[in-house]
Amino acid sequence: MGGEPLDLVAAVARSTDPEIREVFDRRVREQAERIRADIRSGHLDTDEFAVGMELEGYAVDGEGRLARIPDAVFDRADCGKELGVHNFEVNSAATVFDAAGIAEQADRIRASVDAATEALATVDLTPVLDAMWTVPPAEGTDAYLGTVEERNGVVVAANMRHHPRYVALDNEILDRSGGAITLGVPGATLSYRTILMESLATSIQPHLQIPDTDTFPRYFNAALRTLGPVLSLASNAPFLPADCYDDDPDVIDATPHELRIPVFEESINAGASRDDGKVRFPADVERATDVVDRVVADETYAPILSDGDGDPDASAYRSTLPEYDHKRGVHWRWVRGVVGGQPVGTERDGASLRIEYRPLPTQPTVRDTVSLQVLVVGLLRGLVAADHPLTDLPWEAARECFYDAVDEGPDANLAWVTAAGARTDDRGTVYDELFAYARRGLRDAGLADDVIDDYLDPVERRRDGTVPSAWKKARVRAEVADGATLPEAIEAMQREYVDRAGGETVFVDW
Template structure:
């Protein structure tokens, strides 16, 4: 642990920042050269996925090997042994969090099938490993049933190690601890959360561990075309977040006594995950979690990271861990800085080779605004919708990028706030500006299907579970709100209503194949 404190102290040293900045500048020159030489161009499109989950306590059912949550299950920390049992599961910020990843595949019928199979199998393996430790992994966007200690106590518990603040329930990864201490130093020691029904201060960024998300990845083979795909992706965020919304409530005990539950139900955001992430880390002069600007040229993805505010810089020689590949070792500090370039859409340079789509020298879009979904089928459906829509809009030369950036940004936050009822913005294939949700979602699914078809994929089986939401005008977040309203009518208070809803959500998410079965 002393080594941890030393690493964090060195990270916060001004001399480290000076050396770190110098290396980043040098490495950006290397990356400019890679783009200029065409070294990052590839054979074809590729796709991948990251999925974050959290854990609750569980116990084996009679005659069953799989551990199931119980009516008394609360948030549970994930033992380290789970990460030893499967390579596809990695640690996340909170001790209750984990991330399940797929290896990338070609963006074609075989590749998308492989992604669906991989996320299903790895989720099963992770749940089996968790079951050995009497906890159950939950596919959800935000935990709302706190541990016995309570949400504020759990998220606020800290200790001091040689002048370094350690969040008790955060992983003792040097990078996480350094980020926490760096951001807290800028705020005077507290992080403020302000959302409908809750005004609360926390002495650590562990607040961010409330939120879990999925991140589809789309590799673009020709780097010169990357800005077109990237700018189109920005304009899809409003509609896709509206369809995916799944986090209308914080941990129930954060609300205290609610004088007007119906009003709070109306005012709470469909995607509180967005506000939680932004407020937990947006304390630098230039907010780090936000909608990124459009690109004119692909090399601007390098410029934007280089110019971003520095948080918790590390130097490559400090750590023994592999950076990922020999190629990314050429720009280790730049890649470390990109790790805190928390835009809702961002570019990743380098990655795993994909047979038929290229080597480790590549560029891809990491699409970050989507919450984790109730089931694997819903997760894969959103992955197909996201990749298919971005691909389809560009392949069809759709004029979506004529939508002003400001309108796309406004639509994104409207969707986070109001879900399917949010004021969205779109430009139709005919070039007309529209806010009509019928027109918008008709094109969303039409061009997603087109993008999948261009890649040789029959997309119906993947998209139908998500399309069912639009037809029923019901998303996971609106389902959650409706259940809480029913429980309030049955006489429960606001906290009790959230917890009852959440237990039903957890049960259904484990017993059904997709959210469409809940409609």
């Protein structure tokens, strides 16, 4: 603890220094110009599609309560730290998008989760594959999320990772929010002097490397129009921690199926609207360089000058873009273009351009996670390969569909354009095309039909509305009907979920 307070205070002071910001923004502009030139020259083109995945979770103790993860666990397991001290993240390195690469993705994700499980077991903790923790730690949610101290005017949240980047971001957003971060959702209002409530939410993020950057806009714009229908099959976060609620059973029907989205947006957006906040549904792009322009134009939050101290895990190309990479990391959109990863499937030196598909909640099992990953990458590849007219769907309709899926989950009003060019909101038609074009993309990648069916089955069987958020609502409703209070019912549901999650039985067979 000796030097930590001064280090954190100094980091926040540097991030607010106008001269530091001026240098940072200049470096971002210079690095962005190099990226644009590399996109135009084909330097970011690759020979193959490639896929990857990020998966976030949290830890609980022997009583199923949220628990802090000691640093030693991260030394034992190949997983990363996140904003909250209860969070962990595992990543599967990119593989070529073919049959062997998809199989390797599944193996890597399973191995990473197993390694995290073994490491956490050494300190009597268990990882949970879930989208929002709801059984609070022993001291309660308010104390856990709200405990902060001031160090020479810098706010430091007790249960946030005390990394300069996180603390600087926290103070920047807190200042922009007028000194408090407030979340208002059905049945609860939370307000804290920290963005830590963002750590309530965990997600999975499939990645798709696009080999030809000239075609990147077609994939990006198609991705935006798939968000609502895919999220409606994936929703898994209907409740805040149980002790945030009074005994009001009307919350069960009123609460959104995907609270993760408003939690993240309201934690970060500093009172801005969904159209103007840092976290939002992005606009279409016309050219690949648009994603670079957007990072440059985005407001600078908590800048850090690398001065040779960049990300040690960055590719050779990314390591030359530390300030741009830092700013891209806080350019929060529900779909992002990511520049600079080590290219996969090519023997050429260079980099890559990929889509990061960000709105999906962490799923109950590894098989469910892989199924969603395969659905997303197959769907995007299939839609573009078939020249499907989905991008004729107006952007406003795609955005509205996404936020309706946030609220209504499996009952969302879907928006789609069929292969024949007709607008439709018929769920059966939408899902028929969704899975048909995912199969098209997976076949183009060389996967056999029976293998494709096996991958897609855990998610495809959710078409009838059997999604994790609906299961959670139903279990809470049943507990209340048996005489439990709403907080008791949420805890009972969550303990059952934790008992089932992470196993070999896919969600639809629970």
